[in-house]
Amino acid sequence: MxxxxxxxxxxxxxxxxxxxxxxxxxxxxxxxxxxxxxxxxxxxxxxxxxxxxxxxxxxxxxxxxxxxxxxxxxxxxxxxxxxxxxxxxxxxxxxxxxxxxxxxxxKPKRKTRASIAREKGLLPLAELLLAQDIRQLQPKAEAFVDAEKGVESVEQALAGARDIVAEIINEDAEVRNTVRRVLEKKGKFVCRVVAGKEASAQKFRDYFEWSEFIKDAPSHRVLAMRRGEKEELLSLDITVEDVDVLPQIEKRYIKSVGEAADQLQLAVQDSYKRLLKPSMETEMRVLTRQKADEEAIKVFAENVRQLLLAAPLGAVSLLAIDPGFRTGCKTVVLNAQGSLLENTAIFPHNGAGGEAEAQKTINHLVSKYDVGAIAIGNGTAGRETETFVRKLSLTIPIVMVNESGASIYSASEVAREEFPDQDITVRGAVSIGRRLMDPLAELVKIDPKSIGVGQYQHDVDQNKLQGALDDTVVSCVNAVGVELNTASKQILAYVSGLGPALAQQIVNYRQENGPFSSRKELKKVPRLGAKAYEQSAAFLRIRDAKHPLDASAVHPERYALVESMAKDLKATVQDLLRDEQLRQQIDPKRYVSEEVGLPTLHDILAELAKPGLDPRDQFEQFSFTDGVNSVKDLRVGMRLPGIVTNITNFGAFVDIGVHQDGMVHLSQLANRYVQDPREVVKVQQKVEVTVIEVDEQRNRISLSMKSGDTQPRKRQDRPERQTEKREKRSDNNKKRDSNGGDMATKLAQLASKFK
Structure with missing residues (x-):
């Protein structure tokens, strides 16, 4: 490089x-x-x-x-x-x-009109046209008429020469760059519904008669139009006015007037319409697709990050329910480590007898296993099951859990390895419960694309998407840290320096030799060399290890430094971890060396203060509004609690407990101008929303997070309203509190004791 x-x-x-x-x-x-x-x-x-x-x-x-x-x-x-x-x-x-x-x-190319003309010996005539220094073109052209070569007339000779000139113009790097710049600045997307497919294309009706400048088109609209085109419901073209392009090419090539200049003008027009325009429009399609992909991938990766780093309930015995109507609700009990203790099925929605029996079962399991919380999947029958459980008046948190991807996990090889003797319904319920305990540890077991927080994730470049998601999962796992003695091989695989093969070796070593007692013991794991140890050790935690720093994020290469700090204070490392007054006596500047500077020293001191601190938020209790279980229950003006499930560039989707997420448009996120939804909301955030429009036919719900907003929204029939220029927001505008609404104190305290 x-x-x-x-x-x-x-x-x-x-x-x-x-x-x-x-x-x-x-x-x-x-x-x-x-x-x-x-x-x-x-x-x-x-x-x-x-x-x-x-x-x-x-x-x-x-x-x-x-x-x-x-x-x-x-x-x-x-x-x-x-x-x-x-x-x-x-x-x-x-x-x-x-x-x-x-x-x-x-570039080697297939046979073209220009190459055929060259074979006929017409290149010198093309060069004469480009030179534009001949007054009488006819006599010059007549010299190239040759029946044996297939040039029957002056007109054919000139046509062949123009073909050569057209190719020269098309291959002119400066011309191509000029056309590229014009397309970027003045090119437009033009979208139309395919004739006769109006009924089947209703989900794309905003684009039936639609055009906008390429430079103004946001990624979600580009991807929506491309999806409609892929489904053969929309036609999508890239256009630019000829008058914006042709004069610039003519200016570069036509330097005089006369017969040669007239021929050049014809060649310029032919070159642009036959060669340049299709080529550059195709390139622009690729570039806009790449740009839209990058933006969509960025949005998806950030949503996945927020979901992976959602607040864990913590180690608590748990009852988890995968709801259903006809087939019943699969119910499992997990211990504080997430191991399956018992499973059964209840039928609370199958008449009074089924409901009574289900009540007995839930009360029995809660008492038998001292259950500390109940997790309920938010899919089919989720709200109805939540209502049933809440009527039992239990004094423990009851939490709705996003079950997107749980069915994929339950049928996966990972799930079969964990629960070879259980059916997929039991595995799905276990996954729902574990997601509440520790979202990160459970969600790494499934493909992030199945989590359900993406923006056209199936339409974008899958290799780039996978790379971005892998980066995101790696970042999240290492930010939190991994408990070496209890972590699954799936989460270990994302630890810095490891990967699936070494993760399996660690699990094998653990099974054969028992729990690790120190980070140094990692060096005994087969095929885990010095480099892998250097890269991974500090991200792996060991509770109650021989060395107290093994439970922290301090890297083993800096243990000697911490021991030196303790020695200088006539104390032990354990004393430094326990005694804040001792830590305050440490002057980091004393320990600066060629290898260790103040940034690392400040990190070490922060770790000594709170070793192994989990960066995730504390868990907060949440519940939907009673009696609002379907779209039919909604009324304009209702104020409802909700959970942000997905964020896009044009707003956020919010689960309000009616089996259909509502949409908070960018313009409805706050009582101020919002440029990026992530300024205001994050995935899994608890929010208060107002219903401003309900479209039962299209199953669409429009919501607002503006304070005091209870007015129905005027329809925005045209997508261009979403890209109208707005004034830049003031630098001193305050960001909205991202913690959602106030939670009941006693519930928060109850939940926090399970951390």
Whole structure:
């Protein structure tokens, strides 16, 4: 990688070149993003995970570009056409599209009208047209008439020459860049419903007669239109006015008036309409798709992050219910570690007899196992089951749990390994209960795409999506840390430096040798070498270990430093962990060295104060409004509690307990201008919403989070209203409190004791 590339990345990210160089070196040596961000702050200048990931991604793009440059140079050299100037252009190309524009004239191609004209010997005539220094074109053209070569007339000779000129114009890098800029600035998406498919395309009716500038189209609209096109319900075109393009090309090529200039004008028009326009429109389709994909993936990854880092209830015995009507409600009891103790089925929705028997069963299980909370899946019969359980007047938290993906887990290989003797209904109920205990530990067992918090996640580039989601899960797992002696192989696989194979080795070692007593013991795990130990050890926690720091996020390479701090105070490491006054006597500046700077020292002191602190929020109790169980129960003006289930660029979806999430549009999120929904809400946040519109026919619910807003919303029939320019919000606007509504004190206290 060249110095110029490193300087370029530094400028793009607004950081120092040295930071880029060091980060690249660490990545190339096999360091992970969480490790670099947490434990190599002195080397990187305290870059965070987002910045390290940006360097990794950008350097990969540039390396791919360099690889392509070498292939282009090899191809042009083999053709004997490489000049010093061309080599310089190739080596300095800043983007893949610029490189491909330069290479286009030399790229091996199938037979074209221009190549056929060249074979007929018409290249000199094309060069005469381009030179524009002939007064009498007819005599010159007549010289190229040759029946043996297939040129029967002057008109055919000129047509062939124009074909050559058209291809030259199409392969002109500057012209292509000009057209590209015009398309970016003035190009439009034009969307229409396919004739005769109006009825089946109702979900896309906003796009039946729709156009907007490409530069203004947000990602969700691009993806929606592309989905409609893919389903053959919409036609989608990219257009630009000829008058915005042709004069610029003509200005570059037509330098005079006369017969040659007239021929050039025809060639320019042909080149643009036959070659340039289709090619550049296709490129623009790809670019807009990539941009929309990137934005949708970013939204999805952030939603997944928020869901993975949702507040855990903690280690508490739990009763979990996977609701159902006809087939009953599968009910399981889990101990505080999430192990299955008992399972049964209840039928509270099958008449008075079934309800009475279900009451006895629930009360018996709660008493028998000293159950501390009840988790109920939010799918079919969820609200009805919640109503039934609440009527039992139990004094423990009753929580609705998002069950998206639980059915996928229950049929997975992971679930079969965990519960080989149980059917899928039992596995699904167990998953619902474990999600309440520890969302992160349970959700890592399923494909994040199945969690149900995405924006057109099935329409975007699946490889890029998978990469972004893997990064997100790795980031979340390592931010929280993993209990080495109880973690599943699925969550261990996401720990920095491990992966599925080493995770399985750790589980095997644990089964054969019992619990780990120290982090050092990891070195005895087969195939877990020095590098894997360096990268993983600090993210693995051991409660009640021989060394007190094994339960913290302090890296083993810094144990000696902490022991030195304790020794200087004539104390032990355990004393430092217990005594705040002792810790306050530590002057971090005394311990600065070539390897350890203040950033790491401050991190160490923070860990000593709260070793192994879980960064996730504390669990809060929540319940939906009684009596509001379906869309039919909703009335405009109702004020309801809800939980944010999904965030998109145009707003947020909120579960209000009616089996259909409501939509809070961007304009309804707050009593101020909101540019990004994530300024106001996060996934799993508890919120208060007002019903402003109910469309039972389309099963759509419009909600508002504005205070004092009880007025029905005027219909927004046209998507363009969502992109009207607004005034920039003031810097001193306060962000809305992201903690949702106030919770009942006694319930919060009750829930917190299970942490």
């Amino acid at each position: 060249t110095m110029s590339s490193e300087i370029s990345i530094a400028k793009e990210l607004n950081i120092q070149t040295k930071q880029v160089q060091t980060t690249i070196q660490l990545l190339d040596e096999g360091a992970t993003i969480p490790f670099i961000a947490r434990y190599r702050k002195e080397m990187t200048g305290s870059l965070d995970e987002v910045q390290v990931a940006a360097i990794r991604d950008r350097i990969q793009q540039l390396r791919d570009l360099d690889k392509r440059k070498e292939a282009v140079l090899k191809s042009v050299t083999e053709q004997g056409k490489l000049t010093a100037e061309l080599e310089s252009q190739i080596r300095t190309a800043a983007t893949m599209s610029a490189l491909e524009d330069i290479y286009l004239p030399y």
